[in-house]
Amino acid sequence: MSDNTFLWQGQPIAFTAGESIAAALTAAGIMNFGPDMAGRDTRYFCGIGACQGCLVQVDGRLTESCLTPASAGLQVTNAGGTHG
Incomplete structure (x- = not known):
């Protein structure tokens, strides 16, 4: 993995x-997160964290992906925690 990937x-x-x-x-x-x-689909929508439509888990912690800076080595999964 390069320095600019998660x-x-x-x-x-x-x-x-x-x-x-x-x-x-x-x-x-990737348009569907x-x-x-x-069990509802998540996606990038408002871009300011107000709708929480882009929730994901980052290193096991639930967060808005539109407010979370990308960083090398992060482990990001969907908010439901599944890899499917």
């Missing part, structure tokens, strides 16, 4: 400095 569902995702996880996932063509804890 893992999404076990797959490396490239990012640029200052980019959010949501922006990096979207740039990689998988299910949340209630």
